[in-house]
Amino acid sequence: MKINCPDADIEYIEDFYSADEAHLIFNALTQHLVWRHDDIKMFGKVMKIPRLQAWYGDNSLRYRYSNITLTAEPWTAALLAIKEKVSGYCRHDFNAVLANLYRDQHDSVGWHSDDEPELGAMPTIASLSFGAEREFQLKHIITKEKMSISLASGSLLIMRGKTQHYWQHCLPKRSKLIKPRVNLSFRKICNES
Ligand SMILES: O=C(O)CCC(=O)C(=O)O
Ligand SMILES: [Fe+2]
Numbered sequence: 001m002k003i004n005c006p007d008a009d010i011e012y013i014e015d016f017y018s019a020d021e022a023h024l025i026f027n028a029l030t031q032h033l034v035w036r037h038d039d040i041k042m043f044g045k046v047m048k049i050p051r052l053q054a055w056y057g058d059n060s061l062r063y064r065y066s067n068i069t070l071t072a073e074p075w076t077a078a079l080l081a082i083k084e085k086v087s088g089y090c091r092h093d094f095n096a097v098l099a100n101l102y103r104d105q106h107d108s109v110g111w112h113s114d115d116e117p118e119l120g121a122m123p124t125i126a127s128l129s130f131g132a133e134r135e136f137q138l139k140h141i142i143t144k145e146k147m148s149i150s151l152a153s154g155s156l157l158i159m160r161g162k163t164q165h166y167w168q169h170c171l172p173k174r175s176k177l178i179k180p181r182v183n184l185s186f187r188k189i190c191n192e193s
Contacts, residue, residue, distance in 0.1 A: 005147055007140065007166035011158040012149060016089070016128065022154030026130035028078050029182045033099055038068050050173070051107040057096030061189050064116065065098075072096055079184075082128065086186055090158055092124045094186035102134065102171065105178040109171045111139065113164040118189045123164060126186040127157045132179040138167050153181075 003010040017025065035052040055063055056079050057072035075083070083094055100109065114125050129151040136157070138147040151157060159169075171183075 003147070003149065005138065005167070006143075006145070008138075008163040009159070009161035010138075010163060011160075013089075013156045013158075014152050015154060016085075016156035017130075017154035019154060022130050025078070025082070026153065026182055029099065029130060029184070030101065030180065032076060032078070033101075034073050035099075035101055036070075041067050051109065052101040052103065054099040054101075055096065056099070057189065061096050063096065063098070063118070063189060070098075082184065083186060086126045086128065086156065089156070090124060090126050092126070092188070094126065094188050096189050097184050097186045100183040100185075102132075102178075102181045102183070104180065105174040105176060108173040111168045111170045113141075113168050114159070114185070114187070115164045119164075119187060120190045122161050123159075123187065125159045125164075127151075127159070128184040128186075129153060129155050129157075129181060130184075131181040134171055134178065134181050135174075136169060136171055138169050140167055142166065151183075 001012055003012055033054040035054050037052050038049050039046050040049050055070035055072050056075055061072040063070045079097060083097065087093055114123060130153055133150055133152050136149045136151050
């Protein structure tokens with residue numbers, strides 16, 4: 001379904017994968033991806049990113065994110081199969097995926113837009129969720145309007161068009177216990193750097 005959100009093009013498919021499929025994929029991804037725990041520099045201080053990450057894609061694509069550069073690991077069979085299903089639905093080609101593992105309620109991602117130059121002007125970002133349900137928040141950068149979507153296991157969230165121009169998003173920390181969640185966001189990197 002389309003999310004009714006001004007200056008944005010957001011679609012949410014709750015049951016892109018069945019609960020059983022999502023459970024199997026969650027186990028495969030947590031066990032087999034090459035998870036890394038990088039540092040970021042924030043306000044002059046070096047800190048651990050509050051989640052684990054992995055970066056996969058076509059021939060060693062590099063991706064700059066905050067002050068770190070990730071070099072893509074070669075596609076696994078599981079990720080390629082997911083990419084094909086997502087590409088087919090979105091009618092869009094992706095050449096890389098950023099994986100996030102939120103170990104519990106303390107892990108998060110802060111407010112940002114997926115607006116790195118290598119994503120191009122109007123990127124299509126296809127974001128899948130596996131494992132625990134987490135709240136995804138959106139904030140309009142001019143009007144400050146807020147939206148939130150609870151991302152179910154097996155769901156697909158697609159952000160297109162001008163969404164990244166006008167909206168930031170985040171996945172906040174929570175106080176109550178939350179089990180692990182894996183997020184895959186498929187992207188198309190335009191200019192190799
Ligand atoms: O985990 C999510 O749903 C969001 C992740 C995200 O926004 C990102 O990696 O850019
Ligand atoms: Fe993002």
